Amino acid sequence: xxxxxxxxxxxxxxxxxxxxxxxxYFLPIHIMLYGLxxxxxxxxxxGYDWTLxxxxxxxxxxxxxLLLTFCFFHAAHRMRLTLSDILNMRHLNTILAFxxxxxxxxxxxxxxxxxxxxP
Numbered sequence: 001x002x003x004x005x006x007x008x009x010x011x012x013x014x015x016x017x018x019x020x021x022x023x024x025y026f027l028p029i030h031i032m033l034y035g036l037x038x039x040x041x042x043x044x045x046x047g048y049d050w051t052l053x054x055x056x057x058x059x060x061x062x063x064x065x066l067l068l069t070f071c072f073f074h075a076a077h078r079m080r081l082t083l084s085d086i087l088n089m090r091h092l093n094t095i096l097a098f099x100x101x102x103x104x105x106x107x108x109x110x111x112x113x114x115x116x117x118x119p
Contacts, residue, residue: 019074022067061115068111076104
């Protein structure tokens with residue numbers, strides 16, 4: 001019986017798919033509200049105190065952690081595939097994977113740190 005080498009691609013594609021969902025459905029809401037609607041006065045700005053109180057809720061922190069982490073891994077996978085396929089850099093696939101997914105891991109660690117230090 002031969003032992004087949006297991007690939008980690010299903011895990012990567014899972015992170016890519018979930019990250020794509022978060023990036024497509026939830027990230028634009030945050031950009032629209034906090035990047036456009038509140039600064040332009042289209043909606044009443046809830047203010048710093050209300051936003052900080054919302055951020056103190058553990059469920060909000062979990063949501064932001066998941067949102068950012070999955071978006072990081074989605075972007076990492078998209079960048080790796082773009083560099084590998086479109087720019088014909090398949091010979092650097094291991095280095096690209098290390099750099100892209102390493103960047104996603106660093107972004108995740110920074111997210112954990114930021115969510116931990118916010119009062």
